[in-house]
Amino acid sequence: MKKILITGGSGLIGLELCKQLIEKKFKVICMDLPEQLEKNKILFRKVKKNKNLKILNGSIFEKSLLNKVISDVDVVFHLAAMLGVKRTEDNKLKCLEVNIKGTENILEACVSGNIKHIIFASSSEVYGEPSHNPINEKTDTQGKTVYGISKLAGEEYVKAYSQIYKKLNYTIVRFFNTYGENQVSQFFLAKIVRNIMSGSDPIIYGDGQQVRSFCHVEDTCRVLIEIVKNKKSYNKIFNIGNSNEKYTLNEVAKIAIKTLKKNNLKIKNLPFTKSDRTVNREIFKRFCDVSLAKKTFNFQPKISIEEGIRRISKNLNFHNDW
Structure with a gap:
């Protein structure tokens, strides 16, 4: 069974993804900043003793750690990012550094570790205020916010690395208003x-x-599991949300x-x-229009x-x- 690294593993999506991957018998390394893991330690109690889960304190700016960890996995979910409207607008430089430079660090480690598949967490923010709705993956992107711009730049880095390093396949997922417990x-x-x-x-x-259109995190992560399992996800972009x-x-x-x-x-x-x-x-x-995810993975929130x-x-x- 594949071994998977999740950066930003103690966040809303990361926690649920850890849970679902373990239930499917994947081996998981959940990596996040020490303060984030400490804040959510109660939520890890149910799964902490699972032999298929390793919890790792770490930052996406620790290059030596990334190289070591990523060399031992098959797939990388890059969820770590700076979020929040006020938080990112008040700290624009930090937002750009974390979401762009941090992504580049992950990609460099993926290349060094001969990773075959990276799943990059993007956002509906890349569409800005769209010219039409519902939005499909071919809708024009536009950076209305620093966060949206940082995610667009991250997407382009992912595609650029895959263009040069042919063995590195990617899947970009654009989340639409994911919500849930915690x-x-x-x-x-x-x-x-x-x-x-x-x-x-x-x-x-x-x-x-x-x-x-709000999508519960459990539904979001169900389709992420399918993305790991299905090579039809390679080198594609998917909107993930609840269009119903x-x-x-x-x-x-x-x-x-x-x-x-x-x-x-x-x-x-x-x-x-x-x-x-x-x-x-x-x-x-x-x-969102999630027709592509529905067609490819039979995704139904x-x-x-x-x-x-x-x-x-x-x-x-x-x-x-x-």
Whole structure:
């Protein structure tokens, strides 16, 4: 069975991916910064004793460590990145360094280790404010944010390395609004559920008519497993999200209030001046077409937004920030 390295392994997607890979009997090295692993140590308790899992303190800027670790695996999931609207906009240089230079470090180690397959975590942010919806993989990309630009640059680095080093195959996955238990509450759904569970009115910035398609992390990782198993994923880009359920932010908040039976609460719409972003930074309508993933892997998201909200509410392991 393949041995797999996951960078950023203690994040929302990394944790769930570790769990699902182990269930499928893959051998996994979960690598992340010491402070991230420490923060999420409770979440690792159920899988920590599994003989197929190794937890590794490390940074994507430790080149000697990367060379050593990657030489001993078959596949690399590069999930490590700097995230968050305010966090990346307030620290643009660091965002570019982590998401671009860090990716280059991973690619260099992949070449040295003769890795045959790297899966690179990109984002729907590479599409900016799209000219049309739903968005497929051929839709024009545009860098509206420093984070989006950093992910576009990362994609190009991945393709460029594969172009030169023919044995290095890649898969680029563009995630659309992945959510789930244990997500940092800076993200919309985690924040909304946390507010409602504490008895506070959910806050939405702007008029709440922004449209998104939310995909539970369990569904996201199910298709990532198929990408590892299927060579049809080689040297392709896939949108990963839930195209079956697209909602305005107001609609999501109403669903959350109803699902959690907090009907006394009401949505508060506040101006962007009170938020973590300017109105120019906001994306107003963006949702995905996952026809390619459906055709290639028979990808069908299973978890409804109501079920996802219930799962978040039962977890209550919220982190305020990174």
